[in-house]
Amino acid sequence: MSWVTKTLNSTLGKKLLMALTGLFLILFLVVHLAGNLQLLLPDEGESFNIYAQTMANNPIIRVVSIGNFAFILIHVIWSILLTRANKKARPVNYAVSKAGTNSTWASRNMGILGTVILLFLIIHLRGFWYEFKFGEIPTAVYDGVTYKNVFLIIAEAYSNIAYVAVYVVAMAFLAFHLSHGFASAFQTLGLNHVKYSPLIQKVGIGFAIIVPALFALIPIVMYIQSL
Amino acid sequence: MNLTLKIWRQKNKSDKGGFKDYKVSDVSKDMSFLEMLDVLNEQLSEKGEDPVHFDHDCREGICGMCSLYINGKPHGPLQTTTCQLHMRSFNDGETITIEPWRATAFPVMKDLVVDRSSFDRIMQAGGYVSVNTGGVPDANEIPIPKRIADEAFDAATCIGCGACVAACKNASAMLFTSAKISQLALLPQGQVERKERAERMIAQMDAEGFGACTNTGACSIECPKGISLTNIARMNREYFSAVVSSENV
Ligand code: HEM
Ligand code: SF4
Ligand code: FES
Numbered sequence: 001m002s003w004v005t006k007t008l009n010s011t012l013g014k015k016l017l018m019a020l021t022g023l024f025l026i027l028f029l030v031v032h033l034a035g036n037l038q039l040l041l042p043d044e045g046e047s048f049n050i051y052a053q054t055m056a057n058n059p060i061i062r063v064v065s066i067g068n069f070a071f072i073l074i075h076v077i078w079s080i081l082l083t084r085a086n087k088k089a090r091p092v093n094y095a096v097s098k099a100g101t102n103s104t105w106a107s108r109n110m111g112i113l114g115t116v117i118l119l120f121l122i123i124h125l126r127g128f129w130y131e132f133k134f135g136e137i138p139t140a141v142y143d144g145v146t147y148k149n150v151f152l153i154i155a156e157a158y159s160n161i162a163y164v165a166v167y168v169v170a171m172a173f174l175a176f177h178l179s180h181g182f183a184s185a186f187q188t189l190g191l192n193h194v195k196y197s198p199l200i201q202k203v204g205i206g207f208a209i210i211v212p213a214l215f216a217l218i219p220i221v222m223y224i225q226s227l
Numbered sequence: 228m229n230l231t232l233k234i235w236r237q238k239n240k241s242d243k244g245g246f247k248d249y250k251v252s253d254v255s256k257d258m259s260f261l262e263m264l265d266v267l268n269e270q271l272s273e274k275g276e277d278p279v280h281f282d283h284d285c286r287e288g289i290c291g292m293c294s295l296y297i298n299g300k301p302h303g304p305l306q307t308t309t310c311q312l313h314m315r316s317f318n319d320g321e322t323i324t325i326e327p328w329r330a331t332a333f334p335v336m337k338d339l340v341v342d343r344s345s346f347d348r349i350m351q352a353g354g355y356v357s358v359n360t361g362g363v364p365d366a367n368e369i370p371i372p373k374r375i376a377d378e379a380f381d382a383a384t385c386i387g388c389g390a391c392v393a394a395c396k397n398a399s400a401m402l403f404t405s406a407k408i409s410q411l412a413l414l415p416q417g418q419v420e421r422k423e424r425a426e427r428m429i430a431q432m433d434a435e436g437f438g439a440c441t442n443t444g445a446c447s448i449e450c451p452k453g454i455s456l457t458n459i460a461r462m463n464r465e466y467f468s469a470v471v472s473s474e475n476v
Contacts, residue, residue, distance in 0.1 A: 102443075
């Protein structure tokens with residue numbers, strides 16, 4: 001084994017991959033949210049449709065989006081490797097455990113939280129990303145240019161209360177995942193400092209509340225608009 | 228006080244083991260937890276039964292030998308060692324569940340006794356400094372800022388009890404290993420083997436079958452010496468910088 005594979009196979013190396021991919025996904029969430037909030041603009045989806053098509057045609061965004069899929073995959077696969085190794089390190093559980101007195105629920109259940117997020121991602125990508133790429137999509141014409149009218153597909157989906165519920169619940173799970181994951185990633189990278197760590201903790205909690213809440217707001221508002 | 232004890236009994240390493248209930252009466256609130264177990268063992272001996280085996284040595288909170296997972300927490304309800312835990316932390320009539328540390332790397336030898344020699348092997352892998360024999364060096368010959376000396380000392384207060392491993396949902400030894408790496412990495416005397424130490428101790432930690440760190444922080448909360456999570460961050464920095472810069476291909 002070379003030193004690179006040896007390092008990535010160590011417990012710390014595995015965590016390094018989790019932290020780096022996790023932080024990239026956090027960055028992605030911000031960009032994704034900024035784009036999605038355009039769905040709420042009162043222009044029948046014009047800005048959103050133009051934005052979606054521009055992004056899809058931009059070669060840099062294409063590379064980043066392939067990277068994004070790869071990072072999700074790495075994050076998921078390594079989370080399975082870690083969770084399995086961690087279970088093996090404690091094969092017999094305690095009969096009585098007061099883990100709640102020494103750690104947060106989210107920090108102890110990252111695997112469960114992540115699994116629900118993964119299920120959501122599959123539904124989400126099947127519903128929108130796949131449709132946008134391969135589905136039959138109505139078009140809209142702005143300033144003489146034809147665009148795919150993804151806004152219509154999304155508005156249609158969000159008029160279904162069950163679909164909206166899935167989104168809102170999934171965002172709650174994401175919130176808990178981030179409430180621990182955000183600050184945890186910095187600690188994994190060794191970035192712990194008296195001056196900055198308290199700030200990172202606070203920003204992490206703020207991020208974990210605000211970002212998923214804004215994501216959840218979009219389907220809720222669009223559902224109300226559809227009534 | 229009168230108590231019901233639910234104690235893990237296991238004949239040997241390969242026995243399946245199970246809980247057994249015991250009653251102890253007339254326990255004084257001023258007894259330490261281990262003294263309470265001594266009382267129970269005396270009763271058992273008088274009846275000709277096998278006494279409950281548990282680890283202990285100094286009984287003054289400095290050796291790290293005592294263990295026990297008491298009512299769902301390592302070393303019981305207080306942030307201290309079991310030998311320094313007193314029966315006033317419990318109520319009359321209470322049922323107390325006592326389990327051994329649970330970790331693949333800490334196999335149960337008998338009853339509540341676990342084998343913690345995996346910690347020794349982590350230390351042997353790199354928890355030392357090269358000191359040439361010769362004349363005694365002058366004290367304070369090497370200037371070390373007070374702040375750094377204090378930080379190294381704080382890390383060095385780890386007594387190797389294993390409560391961090393017992394508390395961790397992953398049975399991870401990161402807090403212990405990071406304390407041992409930190410106490411040497413912070414001091415000038417520890418620079419010689421600095422990179423090698425991080426690489427070797429972490430490789431040994433993994434080889435022993437301890438889990439990874441999810442940064443839940445349970446270890447530090449339950450550590451009788453209050454070893455801080457900043458040590459784990461330092462260990463990660465030590466390790467990552469060691470693997471990219473050492474000559475160990
Ligand atoms: C947008 C989606 C996601 C984001 C932003 C995200 C972010 C993060 C971050 C920042 C961490 C902390 C890394 C560290 O402790 O160093 C983390 C940990 C974790 N993630 Fe995710 N994650 C996402 C999706 C997922 C998915 C889909 C899964 C799995 C099926 C998952 C499973 C885990 C697990 C198990 C951990 C804890 C690993 C451990 O330390 O034991 N995550 N995540
Ligand atoms: S870090 Fe704390 S809990 Fe872990 S072995 Fe050292 S003293 Fe015990
Ligand atoms: S017996 Fe030595 S620390 Fe408890």
